[in-house]
Amino acid sequence: MPGCYRPGMARTRTAFVCQACGYQSPRWLGRCPACDGWSTLVEERVQSESESAPRAGSRTAEPIGEIRPVQEARLLSGIGELDRVLGGGLVSGSVVLIGGDPGIGKSTLVLQALAAYARQSRVLYVSGEESPQQIKLRADRLGSIADGLLVLAATSLEDITATIREVDPAVVAIDSVQTLYSPELTSGAGSIGQVRECAARLVNLAKADTCAMFVVGHVTKDGSLAGPRTLEHMVDTVLYFEGDRGQQCRILRAVKNRFGSTNEIGVFEMSEAGLKPVANPSALFLAERPIDVAGSAVVATIEGTRPILVEIQALVSASALGTPRRTTLGIDPNRVAVLTAVLEKKIGLHLGGHDIFVNVAGGVRIEEPAVDLGVVAAIASSFLDRPIAKSALLFGEVGLAGEIRAVGHAEARAKEAAMLGFQKCILPEASRRQMRAPDGVDLAGVASLREAWEILF
Secondary structure (H helix, E strand, O other): OOOOOOOOOOOOOEEEEEEEOOEOOOOOOOOOOOOEOOOOEEEEEOOOHHHOOOOOOOOOOOOHHHHHOOOEEEOOOOHEEEEHHHOOOEEEOEEEEEEOOOOOOOOHHHHHHHHHOOOOOEEEEEEOOOOOOHHHHHHHOOOOOOEEEEEOOOOOOHHHHHHHHHOOOOEEEEEOOHHHEEOOOOOOOOOOOHHHHHHHHHHHHHHHHHHEEEEEEEEOOOOOOOOHHHHHOOOOEEEEEOOOOOOOEEEEEEOOOOOOOOOOOOEEEEEOOOEEEEOOOHHHOOOOOOOOOOOEEEEEEEOOOEEEEEEEEEEEEEEEOOOEEEEEEOOHHHHHHHHHHHHHHOOOOOOOOOEEEEEEEEOOOOOOOHHHHHHHHHHHHHHHHHOOOOOOOEEEEOOOOOEEOOOHHHHHHHHEEEEOOOOOOEEEEEHOOOOOOOOOOEEEEEEEEEHEEEEEE
């Protein structure tokens, strides 16, 4: 029986290790005796001295200048947005962790990608949540049927590793890591100890057999327990799915990538036939933009190397509360509070008795300070009930003194605006002096918030 000790069989020793201070205990304790931390002891496999002792002369140090570079062999899925986020394709021997809320589209994306890889070589899809019949039904709906796509429904780590060695696939997908378990640990599947041990074994297997691997993980509300956050340091690439399940738009963002940039994002649209890559995200985000309505401003943001135009919506209304509300969606609320204070101090708008709601349309989250000017313009437009010209685009960082600071990639932002028919671009004066105006676009450089106010209102 698995997990039973037999004579001649190496015994696996486990211990409960505190994740805060490293204290080890032979049994689980609610509080660590060393650091007094609660619920910090997690079961882990402990290596024997023979396993952990390094072999003499097994590795040789060499100068970095004499190391011969290895050409990265990348597999292209044909899904442009996925290949972009991965840095140009999937590297053999790499492990990619895909995290996100349940139902966001992780399994759908993995199945579509495996079907594309299966047209080039043999791939393996391991599912611990669905039966092969359920996967077949989903593949029929997505049009992801390929002869080279093999399916395995299993949760035992030993069975999975044996199948991978037998099949020898080019790409493996594990959906999901929370369902796997190793008989060497007594804790249940999904616990931190099981997730960490199974992930470590899978990473070692991928490196040894040079097969690329996708590992799917769920994120809890705090993004920690048994989720991808525990595994980020083990894998090569970490991708996160963002978006609301009630909306069609999905954002795939790289937060760690050893083989490419972490600034790229992939934009997908969820449909009945699965996830469809969006070649022009700006057109998608501005498709339902209201015209000549107060509180709406279009800004240009940069995600990686690609400029994207999004709509900032603001609603300012008189508050009946003692402390007015400041509610934001898709943007840092602290940033909005700072910009509101700048508007009150430098322009003289009395916003202290008003509720302010700011939203980035389309479910996108923006962290770039270049959208400050658009946020300020949307708030002022809603407060004055005066719409911003529909042909105007804004970008620029707003300082505490009311100055408009320069931002990077100004020419790329203006070219994207010209492609979508915008005729006027309000931008920092320092950025305007360093770029050429695209055909059909009038560049209005501003050095302070007061100058932008005179142009807008």
